[in-house]
Amino acid sequence: MPIIEEESFDPEINPKAAIAVDVVIFSVVDEELKVLLIQRDFWPFHGDWTLLGGYASPKETLEETAKRELFSQTGIENVYLEQCHVMSDPGRDSRTRVVSISFMAVINSQDYQVPYLGEKARLGWFGYKELPPLMFDHAQIIQAAYIQLRQRLKYSNIAWRLLSKEFTLTELQQVYEIISGKKLDKRNFRKKVLVVGMVIPTKKRQHNVSHRPAELFRFKK
Amino acid sequence: MPIIEEESFDPEINPKAAIAVDVVIFSVVDEELKVLLIQRDFWPFHGDWTLLGGYASPKETLEETAKRELFSQTGIENVYLEQCHVMSDPGRDSRTRVVSISFMAVINSQDYQVPYLGEKARLGWFGYKELPPLMFDHAQIIQAAYIQLRQRLKYSNIAWRLLSKEFTLTELQQVYEIISGKKLDKRNFRKKVLVVGMVIPTKKRQHNVSHRPAELFRFKK
DNA sequence: TGAATAGTGTCTTTCAGACAATATGCC
């Protein structure tokens, strides 16, 4: 009988669990905050819309899992992912114990037009407030990711990921208004982003607009 | 041959993983921010100090796992836990794939004196800046939890969990100074917590102090 | 010249930070 016990890992008491990764991709499309969903073409829940994602493989971190699944399902790559909430209710998937780790990303939807996305699978952008019925706890996952996105908007530079390299201050303001859900004063907004040095002018202007063209800006650094 | 494929969950490609829960308990002890660690009395890493925690059981959420392990290892209960970072490096535990979900909590160390804690196991408070060598990625986990704690201190009421029901404003200020690592101006601090209505006076005063006794306050709501 | 959007400045209020003298209870 050993003096030193072995660690109390008993596969009967602590069985392993399946690890799912769910990815919430946000973008601003048609002046609305939208979430990218995929339509399942396999059993169960065939035909339902669901978050992107998949199951973890043993030789990769979960961030890598998320990127791999995201690329294979949509062609989207080089995104910045952030961990969100872990879902672990034992009944969340009735088939077996599945722990879900969710990730959040924002992309510029211009870079990934629907035709291109459409090559890969049946994908669709859904307004954050007009989501279809979602399986499991995916609605909660999106909710938690949205809260995190709003935090990031306040305290970080994340907005640049939603826009093209060059953009007008009005476009930037719209991103802030759409995500925060509040109207902002144009003069105060422009003053602020310029004072904090978040953006710098390019001297270039918009083309092909039927009104006074706006100056284009870039994000700093 | 079915028209509708089955979901691509292949136990060969996506084997299940062990799920570990790690709990970072913070408290202010002797005017220092400290972390509660437990000394392992089993193989491997026998004798090393490590975070509290254990392996997930199938019929509980990971929050419940964390609470159960915390109680069985320390007697601490009724704590508020927050999810922190998920660690999933495939090599983090060389024995098998273990995904760790960490949780963070703050407690009032007065409520759990060392003698009481000592009944349960070899537990110890370690200064956040004087941690012993820790196995796996536990140092990183603590680091991430600390960053989250500082966030919460700024934008939430979490400080009340570190103090007794009634406390002096000097004690509250010390909590803020210790966690943020910055000296604060006494007058500005008191003005602020009173103006924002974070605390309310009780009309009671300290006893048994050899100087002018301070008024005791409570947190609001 | 009309339509559409770009671009711009001042005033007020609020919040953060610097700063030091008096008050009280205990011994």
Add this chain to the structure above:
DNA sequence: GGCATATTGTCTGAAAGACACTATTCA
């Protein structure tokens, strides 16, 4: 009275918020 800590207010500068008119391009 001496010691130790509690308690208190003003001034300044920075940032946030309210608010409306002129400028430019195109059709």
